Each structure stands twice: as structure tokens, then as C-alpha cells.
Amino acid sequence: MAEEVRAGLSARPRELPSKYFYDERGSFLFSEITRLPEYYLTRAEQALLERHAREILALARPRCLVELGPGSAAKTRYLVEAASQAGTLELYVPVEVSREAAETTARTLREGYPNLSIHALVADFERHLDRVPAKHPVLVAFLGSTIGNFLRPRADALLERIGALLGSEGFLLLGTDLVKERGVLEAAYNDSRGVTAEFNRNLLRVVNRGLEGNFVPEAFDHVAFYEPSGQRIEMHLRARAPQRVRLGALGLEFVLEAGGTIRTEVSAKYTRSSVEALLAGAGLELVGWYEGGGFALSLSRRRGSARTGRP
Ligand code: SAH
Ligand code: AVI
Numbered sequence: 001m002a003e004e005v006r007a008g009l010s011a012r013p014r015e016l017p018s019k020y021f022y023d024e025r026g027s028f029l030f031s032e033i034t035r036l037p038e039y040y041l042t043r044a045e046q047a048l049l050e051r052h053a054r055e056i057l058a059l060a061r062p063r064c065l066v067e068l069g070p071g072s073a074a075k076t077r078y079l080v081e082a083a084s085q086a087g088t089l090e091l092y093v094p095v096e097v098s099r100e101a102a103e104t105t106a107r108t109l110r111e112g113y114p115n116l117s118i119h120a121l122v123a124d125f126e127r128h129l130d131r132v133p134a135k136h137p138v139l140v141a142f143l144g145s146t147i148g149n150f151l152r153p154r155a156d157a158l159l160e161r162i163g164a165l166l167g168s169e170g171f172l173l174l175g176t177d178l179v180k181e182r183g184v185l186e187a188a189y190n191d192s193r194g195v196t197a198e199f200n201r202n203l204l205r206v207v208n209r210g211l212e213g214n215f216v217p218e219a220f221d222h223v224a225f226y227e228p229s230g231q232r233i234e235m236h237l238r239a240r241a242p243q244r245v246r247l248g249a250l251g252l253e254f255v256l257e258a259g260g261t262i263r264t265e266v267s268a269k270y271t272r273s274s275v276e277a278l279l280a281g282a283g284l285e286l287v288g289w290y291e292g293g294g295f296a297l298s299l300s301r302r303r304g305s306a307r308t309g310r311p
Contacts, residue, residue, distance in 0.1 A: 027072065062171070066095065190222075287299045
């Protein structure tokens with residue numbers, strides 16, 4: 001965290017890494033976001049899973065399900081349920097940077113599926129995918145449009161590592177939010193109850209706690225807008241008045257001028273062709289495309305993969 005925060009605050013625009021949103025309070029606020037009327041993403045993806053999980057699992061027939069950033073695992077049960085009907089699944093590996101979320105996930109799955117082996121990894125999926133104890137064939141689930149929280153070329157590098165994890169037999173199930181009318185996108189990140197604003201400010205609390213910081217979260221406005229040339233939502237925090245920011249653990253002190261912003265998240269939106277291009281860049285090819293409610297699930301595998309992708 002120290003290295004990443006130092007680098008982010010020295011960059012222009014100033015940035016903080018979005019993976020630190022998810023302490024206990026942040027994970028709670030995110031699950032509140034998923035229930036907001038404006039935040040259609042979760043409901044749309046859940047409906048797609050409900051409709052297509054059986055077909056997807058019948059194609060992939062995994063021994064091992066690896067889920068990247070499962071959060072509270074609200075969507076995992078659709079996959080595990082369908083997998084238990086396919087009768088192939090032995091091992092579930094959630095890879096979660098948030099210890100609280102990893103523990104909740106493991107507990108929920110253990111209660112629901114006592115015969116399933118669970119190996120939870122509290123780890124950063126950008127750095128530690130080589131630690132995943134995969135049994136092949138593997139299905140990697142990367143849901144929620146979390147891939148959108150990574151700008152290229154980081155997203156490309158991450159997909160390449162996922163490709164390596166798939167090996168010759170594996171499949172990737174990727175959730176991506178789709179480009180749509182600006183008003184709908186901006187409302188999803190500017191909800192009327194202010195939950196997203198609180199989620200955004202929570203990042204400053206996490207950084208204060210981790211790095212002996214003195215950010216005053218209440219003195220920042222939440223700003224979220226669609227950036228059409230990059231096809232992404234950007235979230236920022238904007239200082240209402242000048243602030244002298246000190247991060248004791250970094251020995252860092254600087255003045256954030258009134259109106260000065262820190263970018264806290266990007267959330268890229270895709271089209272079918274931009275998903276295909278992203279996958280192709282990592283040597284992956286599309287096997288299935290499931291779209292509805294402004295959201296898409298794609299099933300892909302390594303180009304030239306040994307398996308036909310048929311049941
Ligand atoms: N998949 C869930 C949760 C999405 S929220 C859903 O679709 O609703 C994003 C999740 O990814 C959070 O739980 C967060 O802790 C996790 N996450 C973000 N960056 C991560 C990283 N670099 N490594 C591991 N987990 C990460
Ligand atoms: C987890 N991630 C895909 C969410 C998103 O939509 O980019 C995080 C989020 N940020 C604000 N609201 C939700």
C-alpha cells in the first residue's frame with residue numbers, strides 16, 4: 001500500500017488504488033450499492049447467470065472454480081449450483097484482497113456446499129495468481145465488471161496472467177458492463193442516497209488507517225462522470241477547501257488546493273467488439289456471449305485450446 005499510494009499521489013492526475021475500497025465498511029457499502037435502484041450492473045449479471053450458468057458449466061466442466069474478487073460471493077452460488085449439477089466440481093478457490101470478504105465467501109460456501117473443498121487466498125490477483133492451487137480443467141470467474149477497474153495496459157497484463165492460469169483446457173467467464181446512454185451510466189455512480197459517495201470517501205479512511213494519514217473524508221466531494229473518449233466512468237474526490245495532507249508512514253506531506261482532485265476509480269464500459277479485442281490481446285478467443293440488461297458475460301479460452309468447448 002505504501003508504494004502504491006506514494007506513486008499514485010505523485011502522479012498527475014493524482015490517484016489512489018481502488019482495490020483499497022474494500023475494508024469491512026467498504027465491502028458493506030459496496031453490497032449496499034449492488035441493491036440501489038440506479039446500480040443495474042449486479043441485477044443484470046445475476047439474471048444472466050440465472051439464465052445461462054447451466055449451459056456455461058456444461059461447456060466448461062471444471063474440476064476447479066477460481067473466482068477473482070468474489071466479494072461476498074453473492075453470484076458464486078449460481079455457478080456452484082450449476083457445477084454440482086454438471087457433477088465435475090471439486091475445488092473452489094476465491095482470490096480476494098479483502099480478508100473480510102474472503103472469510104465471508106469461504107464461510108457461505110462451506111455452509112451451502114459441505115462436500116466442496118475450499119482454498120481461500122487472501123491475495124492480490126494482479127500479483128499472486130501463480131499461488132493458485134488449480135486443479136485442471138479450471139473455470140476462472142471474473143465477475144461484476146471488476147476488469148473495468150483496470151486501465152489498459154494493466155487490464156491486458158492481468159488477462160495474460162489469467163490466460164496462463166487457464167492452461168490448455170480452461171475457460172474464463174468474464175463479466176463486463178456495456179457502453180450505453182450517458183445518463184444511465186452516470187446515475188449508477190451518482191445514486192440519490194449518496195451511498196456511492198460514502199463508498200468513495202471510505203478510501204481515505206482506509207488510507208488514513210494504513211499509512212497514518214490525516215485526510216478529512218468529509219471535506220471531499222464525490223465526483224463521478226462518463227469519459228466518452230476512454231469509454232469509462234471516472235470517480236474522483238474533490239477537496240472543498242485547501243488541505244495540508246500528511247501521511248506519516250510515508251514521510252509525505254503536500255498541499256491539496258481547493259478544487260484539487262484525486263482519481264479513485266475508473267470503470268471501463270465495453271462493447272462486444274472491445275471485449276473480443278481485449279481477449280484477443282491476451283491470446284483468448286470467445287466461445288460464448290450472453291448479453292442482457294446492459295451487461296454481458298463472455299466465455300473464452302486460449303486460442304488453439306485442446307478442448308472443443310462442447311459438453
Ligand atoms: N465479484 C463481486 C464483487 C465485486 S467488488 C460482484 O460482482 O459483486 C470487487 C471485489 O474485488 C472486491 O471484493 C475487492 O476486494 C476485490 N478486489 C479488487 N481488487 C483486487 C485485487 N487486486 N486482488 C484481489 N481482489 C481484488
Ligand atoms: C467493483 N466494481 C466493478 C464496481 C464498478 O462499478 O466499477 C465498483 C463501484 N464503484 C462505484 N460503484 C461501484
